[in-house]
Structure formats: C-alpha cells, structure tokens
Amino acid sequence: MPKKSEAKRRRIKEVALRVFAEKGFAKARISEIARQAGVADGTIYLYYKSKDDLLIRIFEEEMDGIIPQVRERVAKGRSAREKLSSFIDAHFEIVESRPDLATVLEIELRQSNTFVRNHLKQKFKEYLDIIAEIVLEGQQRGEIRPDISPSVAKQAVFGALDDISQNWLVLQPRKVKLSEFAPDVKKILLDGLCLHPAT
Amino acid sequence: MPKKSEAKRRRIKEVALRVFAEKGFAKARISEIARQAGVADGTIYLYYKSKDDLLIRIFEEEMDGIIPQVRERVAKGRSAREKLSSFIDAHFEIVESRPDLATVLEIELRQSNTFVRNHLKQKFKEYLDIIAEIVLEGQQRGEIRPDISPSVAKQAVFGALDDISQNWLVLQPRKVKLSEFAPDVKKILLDGLCLHPAT
Amino acid sequence: MPKKSEAKRRRIKEVALRVFAEKGFAKARISEIARQAGVADGTIYLYYKSKDDLLIRIFEEEMDGIIPQVRERVAKGRSAREKLSSFIDAHFEIVESRPDLATVLEIELRQSNTFVRNHLKQKFKEYLDIIAEIVLEGQQRGEIRPDISPSVAKQAVFGALDDISQNWLVLQPRKVKLSEFAPDVKKILLDGLCLHPAT
Amino acid sequence: MPKKSEAKRRRIKEVALRVFAEKGFAKARISEIARQAGVADGTIYLYYKSKDDLLIRIFEEEMDGIIPQVRERVAKGRSAREKLSSFIDAHFEIVESRPDLATVLEIELRQSNTFVRNHLKQKFKEYLDIIAEIVLEGQQRGEIRPDISPSVAKQAVFGALDDISQNWLVLQPRKVKLSEFAPDVKKILLDGLCLHPAT
C-alpha cells in the first residue's frame, strides 16, 4: 500500500477515535468522521469495511501497540509484587495519557452489538492475560498466595482498575490525577483491605 | 385495587426485563414486549411513559427491593470482614438468581443515552455506598487499614465483583456457579494477593 | 331526553368549544375535553358520535342561535345600506363577544377534513345568504347597483369581514376593539375606495 | 452545476406542491411525494430539512417569483384605481393559472402548526403590503378616500379576493373563469355597493 494512503488511513483512525470517544460509537456518524478527516464518506470504505470494522481495527491496532509496551514494563519487575505494581501504574498511565482511547475501549467494550463485542474481547484477553501470567508465575515462585485462581485474580484486578478508570474518565473536571489512586489500589489488591488476617 | 391492573403492570415489567436482557435495551422492541405480555402496544404506555421510563422504573423498583435486603444482610456481620464477606455473597447470589436483571443493570448502566444513564447511576450509587460505609466503619473500629480511601475501596471492590459477574453472565453454558468464585474474591480483596507484606 | 343529560351535553359542548379554540381541532384531545367537563372519555360518545360530530354539532347549534338573531337585527334596517350596516355590526359584535366560537368557526371552517368542512359550509351558507338577500332586495329597490352579482357581493363582503375578524383574533393583546374597524369597512364596501367614479 | 441536482430539487418541489394541494399538508405523505418524484424517501431530506421546510420553501420561492411580477404590473397603472385594478386582475390570474399553488397557500396559510404558519405569514405580508402601498399613495394623490385606514383597506380587499378565489377553487367543475368575477369585485371595492352616497 502506498505511503500516501497510509497517512490517510491514520488520519481516519485518529479522527474516528476522537469522534467515538466524544459521541459514543452508536451516535458517531461516518459523515462526521469523513468531514473531520477531510475525505468523502465513501473514502472511509476504501480503508475500512464498515463502521464496526473501523472500531474493531482501531481497537486491535491500539492494543497491538499497548500490549508489548506493558509486557516490557512488567518484565522489568523482579517480583510478582513489582510486576503487578508496574501493571497497575502502566494501566493508569495509558488511561490518563490516552483518555479518548480508554473511553472508547472501556465503554464500547461492554455495549456494541455482539459481533463487535466478541472481536474486542478476543484482543482484550491478551491484555488481561498479562495479569494472569504474573499471578501464575508469582504462585510458582511462592510470591503469590497459591490458593487463588489466576483467572479470578485477573478479573478482580482488572475489574478494580477498570471501574476506577471509568469513574475517573466520566468526572468532567479532572482535577485529580488518576495515578494518585494507584497506591490505594495496590494496597487493596496486593495486601488486602483487612488488618487482621482471617483465622 | 389500584388504578389499572397491578398484575398487568407487573407482567409488562417482567417481560420487559427479559426482553431487555435478551436483546439489549436498544434492540428491544416495544411491540415484542407487548406481544409477549399479551397486550396491545399502546397499553404499555398506559403504565409507562416511554421506553426509557420502562427501563428506569424497572431498575429503580428492583434496586429498591435489593438495597434493603443487602443492607439487612450486611448488618448481621459482626466485623467489617464479615460485612464485606456478606456483601460479596449477596451480590453474587443476586446476579445468580436474577441473571436477567443483572444483565440489564450491568450492561445498560454503562450505555443507554445520557438521560437514562444518569437516572440509573443515581440509584446505583445507593448500592455502592453500602461498601463505602462498611469500609469507613471498619476503619473507625480498627478493622480495615486506615490508609485507604473508602471511595477507592468501594470502586475496587465493586469493579472486581462486577467484572467477575459480567464474565460469568456472558458464559452461555453456566456449568459453574458464580458463588464458587466468592472465596477467591474474598481472599484477594480482604487479605490481598501477596504473601509477603510490602516492605 | 332528561334534563340532567341536557346539562351534561351543554357542559361538554362548552368545554369542547373552549378546547377547540385554544388548541385547534386537530390538537384538541377528547380526553382533555372529558377531563375538563368532569366526565369519562366514553361519556362523550354517549352524546356525540365522534370528534368530528362534536365540532359539526357545536357549529350548527351555534349558527342556529346566531342566524335568526342577525336576521332579526338586519330586518330592522329600512334600506339596503342600513341592513348591510347592521350585518357588519352584528358580525363584528359576535366575533368580539364570542372569540372562542369565532376562532373555531373561522379557522376550522377552512381546514379539517373534507367531511367536516362540507358539513360546516352547508350551514354557513345560510349565514352568508343573509348578505345575498340584502343585496338582491336592495337591487330590486334601486338601492344597490344592479350590475353586481349578489353572489359575488356576498363573497366580497364576507371575505372582507372575515379577514379583518381573523386578523383581530390572532392579535394577542387586543387593545383595539374590533368594532372600531366597522366604519372603514362600511365606507369601502358600501361606497368604495375611490373618490372619482370610473369613467 | 450546483450542489446536488437542481432539476431534482425542482421535481420534488413540483410534485410536493401537487400532493399538498390534493391531500392537504397534513395528509400528504413524504413517501407519496418521493414515489411520484421518482426518488427514495431519504432523498427528499437531502434537499429539504423536513416536511415543514418543504412547505415553507415552496411558499417562499413561489412568492419571491410572484411578488415582483405583481409589483411590476401594478407599477404600470397611472392611478390608484388602475393599480388596484391591476392587482385584482393579477391575483385572479395567478389563482387561475396556478390553482395548486393557490390552494396550498390559501388553505395552509390558516392552518398548519404555528411554526409553519408564522413563516408563511411573514412572507405573505409582503404581498398584502402591495395593496396598502397603493392605497396610501392613492390617498396622498387624492385618488383614494383619505378617511380610510390603508391597513383596513388592505385586509378588506384581500379578504374579498381571497374568499372569491377560494370558493372558485373548491368548485370542482370549473366551468366559469375566475377572472369573470373581476369586474364585479372592482365595482364593489373601488366604487362601493350603494348607489346613493351616505348622507
């Protein structure tokens, strides 16, 4: 594919991401994306099969950039604790630096039609599995409690991060940085809420 | 007897909940709800102002039933740990016994139009605040780590429960009971993932 | 028919006239008329066959009251000029004293569906014919120009009165009395606009 | 070539005018207009914002063609009498040659919803003011009776013309030409009905 086209594809992608974030996928108009990208409506269909395809491919391309980044960062941690801590930091930083992306992913991931959702979830699993891998490895190395399912841990950790991120995203006047929540989240997930261990 | 038929109102509500869960709010058709409820399309509008109103009122009525129930159950716990444990059990039991309701609430809460979402969120906050109250009281009684924001704890706990519930709901062949995840979730949230406390 | 029913019929008629004038026939709701009349929706249909019938019969009953009144008043005039003058005064006075009625008649007479309009026009012709009769008789008595068709005269006179009445009705703050226009209208219709007769 | 097809816009306008005249604005169906114009329903909305907009713009465009034409014709008259005479002729000729247009204007001008009516009335005032101007100028030149309000004269003249035009339009088998009424109308409005001036 010629370079010229690649630039256009990128412009469409960037505009689409912004419009999806602003209006939500359902209310976003192809004609609005075309207008802002400076192309004709029909041109979008030369680069993307459909509106659904546009969302799916934006998501996949972004995740393909993010996942290795997060993996690399997590790899630097010397213990499971450090790795989980890095994951939490990385997640919050991504949400903070790419709010449009985060808004689209976190919100559209749950709605959209089944077709789109299934595509998104598939790619998303790769991201979530980073957590599961850390937990499993930590258990093997005796750093993580062995009596917890890595799958449940994965969901619990991501659910917590996601809920906090989402609430932060909808708070219009973001006076507070999302990363400020990281310490508390780490305490809860890594060390638990309770002071006295269960008997 | 109240104005119009209370039984008919209930039948419409039950059918609507089922159809909303199956199709999603946006794709649910008033005509389909009417057909399944055995009434004319127009009859729905004698009981509910609009499709939006139908969703909002189903949600509010259900939450008004659920919140006191959960509160009562939580109140029986003698410690913050027991109360949180009860909340987790209660949440999973509700999702398990009312999957339609849970599907509608958890999914529509994030999408729908702004008008509907705002209504839903407002009522939903009452539910989430049960967690925040437990945490705050637990901190005052020296049972919960004092260095954690109740608000962050609330979001982390609910996020974890919600993510697990949602994943369970979309797993079509529900071979496993949701409540089986409760022990692991409690371990994580109450005692943490790590074996060795942070230095 | 018992007296009790007659009172109810009249109440329905009066309320309907007011609601038709306020909202227009199309936007008027049977349920609103019923509510204001203090009866059930269905009760209206014991007295009137349909919404159309309600309009038609209000119109006919009112015209049956008005036509003899105007005829009587016109009869007192000793010349065609006096009779036409009386007709103009009478018309303006009716519009002024019964604005609801005038609004409904003048506006709905032109719209509504064909069925209704035909009914209304039929009864309305009786009213307009008062003018034609004055003109014809005036011509026979040498008071009115013989070279004018009574039918054209009838339409011209009524059209002029009607247009002025209608404009007055839509002027919300009726600071000026409609009857103040009578002298000018009489000058125009009875004596003409021009100072120098056609050559 | 202008954006989209001007020919298509015109075809839609012409068809719409015909359908509005036949069915009335309220009963006219967009789908019927589209079918007769040989376009898809949605295409109408590429050219006109809404059904209301379609009516308003047809009206305004037609009046923008008619008003200068009538003004020009009236300007040729050397006296107020001649000018009024020309106005009457012009009005009847327009109604006769464009019965669809006249039907839509005369009927919808009075009904429609407030939004539409206000738009129509505004443009219509320009037309009526031609009469007022003739009268005012005639009064200044001593050709028209000075003791008559130009506004009342305007309403009386237009009301007369309008009522006659409308009656002619609803007479289905138009055996008689509308312009045949012009001489009588001129006699009445210009010279008055009465033979003996008021004392």
Add this chain to the structure above:
DNA sequence: GATGAATGAGTTTTCATTCAT
C-alpha cells in the same frame, strides 16, 4: 483512488374509539 448523491429499512408513540362492567 476518490467522490458524494442516492438509497431505503426500520420503530416509537399518540389518541380516537370501543365495550365489558
């Protein structure tokens, strides 16, 4: 490659009227 005019499927809601009580 690019355009943008054209397509046409799809659904909530209102309200006059009915009829069982």
Add this chain to the structure above:
DNA sequence: AATGAATGAAAACTCATTCAT
C-alpha cells in the same frame, strides 16, 4: 347512564452503505 382500560393503526426521519462517475 357512565366508566376508563384497552386497542392498534399510522408516518416522519436517520444514516450506514453503495456505486456511477
């Protein structure tokens, strides 16, 4: 006579997608 709950037909408008140029 009166009620009022129930009925169900009916129509404007949007917007993703296509395809002739």
